[in-house]
Amino acid sequence: MNLDINVSDKDSTAVVTLAGEIDAYTAPQLKEQLLPLTKESGKVVEVNLENVNYMDSTGLGVFVSALKSTKENNSELKLVQLQSRVMRLFEITGLTDIINIDSTVRGGS
């Protein structure tokens, strides 16, 4: 499975729209695109996960390093429209307490 990454970067907000699976194979591409965005001070990086139907712990690692980078660079990370299976991963790992996650859960398998 692949991961499509679409970045629309306008002024102070970057919207990253993902579709596919985030796993050990696709996580490096995501990291490569996501991390530079978080390095800009004041930037709000919004990641739309509506069409991500699978994510493993490697994917979580990418969001954890993005979160750390926003803390260092004074930017902001926001995850929106997670499918329930993906949401569960963030809940189990307690990351829902420290990452700004829009709790409106989309359907999903």
Add this chain to the structure above:
Amino acid sequence: MNTLNLDLSNYRDLLKQYIRTQDETALYQAEQFSKLSMQQNISPEEIINVHIQALQDLYPELPEGIESSMNFLLEAMISYGLAYQEFQSLREQQLALKSEISVAASMQQTLLTTVKPEVEGLEIGAISIPANQMNGDYHHFVQNDDNKLGIAIADVIGKGIPAALAMSMIKYSMDSIPENRMDPSNILESLNRVVERNVDPSMFITMFYGLYDPGDEKFYYSSAGHEPGFYYNAAEDKFEEIEARGVVLGVTRDTKYRQYERKVNPGDMIIMLTDGVTECRQGDRFIEPEEVLDVIKANMHLPAQKLVEQVYKHFERLQDFHLRDDFTLIILRKEV
């Protein structure tokens, strides 16, 4: 059969024999010749060179065009020769790496080996199977002087060798925590500080730490973002998820971990696992946690160690013997 010599006269004789007789044995010997050449690191362009010289010996009146064309071919083969040499040296390097990794893996095995302790009135089953050569799961038993049993089960996110190294770090930090500070929340808080300072930003660790006290027959536990385990209540014959909230190790510096406790009654079971167990996939289908419980339930009559082995065998079969993630399952059962 004549012994093959990698020399010009031998090649010339073979070639001559073949041109005259179109004999298959000469062709076979040509094949042997090329195999022997590979063993001796003789490059393809050298063989062509031998061919050119043999042709010149056999046909002194060789048309000039043919001779030039052979030189042309020789030039064209040089890159192949270089690529082949590179391939050879890569193959040697790969062998060396492989043996180094297996040394590292067996070292890890030795370092992280944990002995399943004997605790009176408690039955313990534990299984941990790595998906790759190095295990990213970690579990450890500690038995204190006052007979309390500590159990750590962890999953290092980030795979392969860096993950394995992080695990050794965790083990040494845990060994250095003084015995009077072995409360689950305490342990997770200290480990969190260690991991937060030391680990690459995309790596983190989930851990569940439990402490069984035979004195008050209670189980104390805290979780750092670890896959929830299950509690089997024997009196009601029911499984429930062990709820314990807490963020994974290594993300924020001063995380506090809540500690929970519950009384363990005879026949009750505490089931701890890593997501290799619940993230099993059969083709495109995920194995739901309920299925794990079904398998445990069906095999509950077995001794704890046999039980965990049976669960592993069940999922191993489902996954066509291919494990996507490390698999660790620990079951404690209070004897009746």
